[in-house]
Amino acid sequence: QVQLVESGGGLVQAGGSLRLSCAASGRTFSSNTMGWFRQAPGKEREFVAVISWSGGSTYYGDSVMGRFTISRDNAKNTVYLQMNSLKPEDTAVYYCAARESRVVVRTPASYDYWGQGTQVTVSS
Secondary structure, three states, rough: OEEEEEEOOOOEEEOEEEEEEEEEEOOHHHHOOOEEEEEOOOOOOEEEEOOOOOOOEEEOOOOOOOOOEEEEEOOOEEHHHEEEOHHHHEEEEEEEEEEOOOOOOHHHHHHOEEEEOOOOOOOO
């Protein structure tokens, strides 16, 4: 069993930055694929970024490419999402997710564990 707790969300002006953290419990963290997703009101959950178990591979959604960076620290059982140049359209609840597989995928249904989410609001 893996438990995920996100933190770092908040209100920021357009052009600003935030860093989200996701602390994971469980002995399998270092072998899990980790992802970030987001969901805005009335919209489907959207892929944001994913990182492989080793941190050697990362992939991003088209809307955040070049602005967001995913990273992980396996010694701390934590994954991060650095968000720069934020836009009002980035406003959403951001979720951390873990997949008990080293195969990197982008589909939410393929993830086994989810955090409770953290709200990010970007004002114009």
